[in-house]
Amino acid sequence: MAVKNILESVRAALFEEMRRDPRVMILGEDVGRHGGVFNATQGLLDEFGEDRVVDTPLAESSIVGIAIGAAVGGLLPIAEIQFADFIHSAVDQIINEAAKLRYRSNNDFGCPIVIRVPYGGGITGGLYHSQSVEALFFSTPGLKIVAPTTPADVKGLLRAAIADPDPVIFLEHKASYRTIKGEYPEGDYFIPIGGADVKRTGTDVTVVSYGMTMHYAWEAADALAQEEGIEVELIDLRTLLPLDRNTIIESVKKTGKLLIVHEDNLTGGVGAEVAATVAEHALMYLDAPIRRIAAPDIPATPYHPALERAMLPSKEQVKEAIRELARY
Amino acid sequence: MPVEIKMPKLGESVVEGVIGKWLKAEGDPIEEDEPLVEVDTDKVNAEVPSPAKGVVHRLLVKEGEKVAVGQAIALILLEGETVAEDAAESDDTSQRTYDEPASPTAPANHRRSAPRSPHVYTPAVRRLAAESGIDPATVVGTGIGGRVSKKDMERAIAARKESEPAPQPAALSTGHRPLADGDEVVPITRMRRTIAERMLHSTRTVPHAWTMVEVDVTSLVAWRERIKEDFRRREGFNLTYLAFVVKAAVEALREYPILNSTWEEDRIVIKRRINIGIAVDLEDGLIVPVIKDADQKSIVGIARAIADLATRARAGKLTPDDVSGGTFTINNTGAFGSILSAPIINYPQAAILSMETITKRPVVVGDAIAIRSMMNLCMSLDHRILDGAVAGRFLRSVKRRLESYDANTPLY
Numbered sequence: 001m002a003v004k005n006i007l008e009s010v011r012a013a014l015f016e017e018m019r020r021d022p023r024v025m026i027l028g029e030d031v032g033r034h035g036g037v038f039n040a041t042q043g044l045l046d047e048f049g050e051d052r053v054v055d056t057p058l059a060e061s062s063i064v065g066i067a068i069g070a071a072v073g074g075l076l077p078i079a080e081i082q083f084a085d086f087i088h089s090a091v092d093q094i095i096n097e098a099a100k101l102r103y104r105s106n107n108d109f110g111c112p113i114v115i116r117v118p119y120g121g122g123i124t125g126g127l128y129h130s131q132s133v134e135a136l137f138f139s140t141p142g143l144k145i146v147a148p149t150t151p152a153d154v155k156g157l158l159r160a161a162i163a164d165p166d167p168v169i170f171l172e173h174k175a176s177y178r179t180i181k182g183e184y185p186e187g188d189y190f191i192p193i194g195g196a197d198v199k200r201t202g203t204d205v206t207v208v209s210y211g212m213t214m215h216y217a218w219e220a221a222d223a224l225a226q227e228e229g230i231e232v233e234l235i236d237l238r239t240l241l242p243l244d245r246n247t248i249i250e251s252v253k254k255t256g257k258l259l260i261v262h263e264d265n266l267t268g269g270v271g272a273e274v275a276a277t278v279a280e281h282a283l284m285y286l287d288a289p290i291r292r293i294a295a296p297d298i299p300a301t302p303y304h305p306a307l308e309r310a311m312l313p314s315k316e317q318v319k320e321a322i323r324e325l326a327r328y
Numbered sequence: 329m330p331v332e333i334k335m336p337k338l339g340e341s342v343v344e345g346v347i348g349k350w351l352k353a354e355g356d357p358i359e360e361d362e363p364l365v366e367v368d369t370d371k372v373n374a375e376v377p378s379p380a381k382g383v384v385h386r387l388l389v390k391e392g393e394k395v396a397v398g399q400a401i402a403l404i405l406l407e408g409e410t411v412a413e414d415a416a417e418s419d420d421t422s423q424r425t426y427d428e429p430a431s432p433t434a435p436a437n438h439r440r441s442a443p444r445s446p447h448v449y450t451p452a453v454r455r456l457a458a459e460s461g462i463d464p465a466t467v468v469g470t471g472i473g474g475r476v477s478k479k480d481m482e483r484a485i486a487a488r489k490e491s492e493p494a495p496q497p498a499a500l501s502t503g504h505r506p507l508a509d510g511d512e513v514v515p516i517t518r519m520r521r522t523i524a525e526r527m528l529h530s531t532r533t534v535p536h537a538w539t540m541v542e543v544d545v546t547s548l549v550a551w552r553e554r555i556k557e558d559f560r561r562r563e564g565f566n567l568t569y570l571a572f573v574v575k576a577a578v579e580a581l582r583e584y585p586i587l588n589s590t591w592e593e594d595r596i597v598i599k600r601r602i603n604i605g606i607a608v609d610l611e612d613g614l615i616v617p618v619i620k621d622a623d624q625k626s627i628v629g630i631a632r633a634i635a636d637l638a639t640r641a642r643a644g645k646l647t648p649d650d651v652s653g654g655t656f657t658i659n660n661t662g663a664f665g666s667i668l669s670a671p672i673i674n675y676p677q678a679a680i681l682s683m684e685t686i687t688k689r690p691v692v693v694g695d696a697i698a699i700r701s702m703m704n705l706c707m708s709l710d711h712r713i714l715d716g717a718v719a720g721r722f723l724r725s726v727k728r729r730l731e732s733y734d735a736n737t738p739l740y
Contacts, residue, residue: 123337124337178343179343256450256452256478283451284451284452284454284455285451285452285455286450286451286452287450287451287452287453287477287478287479288450327471327472328471328472328477
């Protein structure tokens with residue numbers, strides 16, 4: 001099995017999907033001639049041509065709107081929003097049009113679009129190249145949101161997203177693009193949307209996460225197991241919407257302790273929903289207050305590296321929080 | 329202090345680069361903003377300028393080597409500074425760097441406080457307490473602040489399970505049958521249970537055989553009738569027939585010591601001391617106090633011992649010494665009118681003798697019929713130790729003595 005980083009995995013998966021089905025097309029800013037600002041779409045234009053790899057103007061609302069139209073017309077479009085920070089102009093198309101089309105048309109029309117969204121901070125991107133936007137869409141039924149963690153997740157979930165008859169937001173944490181490497185499966189590989197992945201079983205603390213902080217939690221869990229015998233049960237959400245509540249509840253019933261980690265702001269983030277679910281369905285199994293580690297509620301990710309480091313959840317923070325919870 | 333030059337980030341997605349070419353050598357002077365090194369990344373190649381005026385002190389990375397963004401690549405000694413050779417190894421906090429991370433202060437929402445009191449229990453602890461019946465206040469708490477945690481409760485539950493005795497295999501019990509109208513339920517007292525256990529044990533482990541002789545005690549009866557009132561007045565206790573039987577038995581035991589023995593798995597132990605247990609009936613059961621060294625007592629001495637033990641038995645004042653150490657037991661079943669008994673051996677003795685009631689019966693004496701006072705002596709014996717022959721000889725010896733007791737027999 002080949003080893004790829006996240007970026008190479010996105011690229012490879014896009015190639016595979018576009019070869020598999022001629023209806024799959026990609027559109028976005030700089031995706032064609034430039035090959036994408038992260039090189040995610042490098043080489044696609046050469047192989048598949050201008051009709052299937054479309055360079056759009058700098059107009060996110062149109063990017064999504066055109067994708068919706070193409071989908072209704074019978075294509076399987078993948079719309080790229082170059083940075084999550086730019087998605088806001090497209091919110092109306094995503095929430096009011098894409099998410100409601102099936103309901104509104106009484107099942108006559110679905111909207112099988114995939115919106116690829118590089119997101120997240122830790123690269124000194126400042127206000128407009130660091131945002132996490134999942135909370136915006138989390139409360140919109142009709143949408144699905146996935147956040148692959150490993151190269152295998154990328155391949156399996158992209159396949160599932162393209163195959164899904166309804167809109168899927170495909171989050172790619174940009175800090176993981178080159179730093180996270182792993183095995184990239186060959187051949188047919190499909191991960192159903194909606195299932196969390198228990199990356200590690202344990203008995204002491206349940207840790208729920210996604211995105212880059214998932215990797216911090218993973219490292220911390222391995223280290224704590226070796227150094228202090230603390231056994232973490234690590235749940236990688238992989239799909240944010242719909243949330244795999246059962247896996248989370250079953251795990252907390254076992255360990256009694258829950259730590260949620262995400263890079264997004266604390267208030268109103270995915271972690272809040274996880275916490276409420278556990279409080280509702282597993283209260284009698286809790287042996288400690290539910291803990292969340294998240295970015296503080298400040299308007300933007302700072303540009304200065306020191307401030308950015310101070311704001312975003314760090315590996316040490318995650319490790320310390322797990323340790324404290326295990327000792328509670 | 330030397331200034332650390334770190335590998336800069338040359339693009340949003342750049343995480344590492346390669347040192348292309350050093351533009352200065354160690355020891356060279358350098359101006360602020362003067363290019364120090366060329367670095368190559370997969371986005372862009374660039375020159376990295378010096379942030380300060382000074383002297384290039386050390387180049388930390390070779391040309392062609394890969395470095396991560398943020399890694400130190402060179403040290404610049406500022407103007408006027410000198411440094412001890414090993415200062416480069418000193419810890420980070422003593423060196424002035426240009427992007428020293430401020431130690432992140434944890435935002436308020438990240439702090440967690442311990443519960444106010446160790447007796448505030450979490451839902452998991454309360455659930456386990458309810459399910460198991462274990463009070464958390466009795467459990468050692470290893471959580472912070474000494475609180476009882478879920479794991480502490482789980483440990484207590486597991487410990488309790490381990491200390492429970494292994495379930496006994498169900499005895500072959502008859503169980504309780506349904507009560508009929510008017511049935512009375514009598515609880516089993518400790519004495520009754522003890523008797524029950526002893527009887528059960530004896531009948532289960534000892535192969536009982538049984539034999540009997542008839543004893544003509546006419547002379548004894550005549551004699552005793554004549555003296556019993558005086559005796560009673562003089563001594564204060566009764567001269568019972570039991571005393572005579574005990575006397576006859578102990579002398580026969582001297583003759584046939586094998587009847588004063590006990591069976592042990594690989595040997596028979598013949599006891600030297602002759603301690604006669606006499607069954608005394610109580611209100612709710614029976615007890616067998618022991619006349620120690622009965623063979624060293626006279627008939628009166630035996631009678632006195634019997635009276636004393638019986639009195640104390642009925643008053644509940646027997647000592648453990650009174651009821652232990654018996655080697656042979658005699659039971660006065662005749663006191664209740666019995667003419668025949670099959671007593672159960674008082675484990676771990678070899679035999680038990682019962683004296684039945686004395687009745688006047690027509691018997692053959694010589695070739696004529698006479699009316700004689702007859703008493704049956706029954707004996708159950710441990711057939712592992714004793715055979716019919718020795719049992720019979722023993723009984724014949726007891727019988728001979730009893731039949732010989734008359735006014736000439738010394739009482740004292």
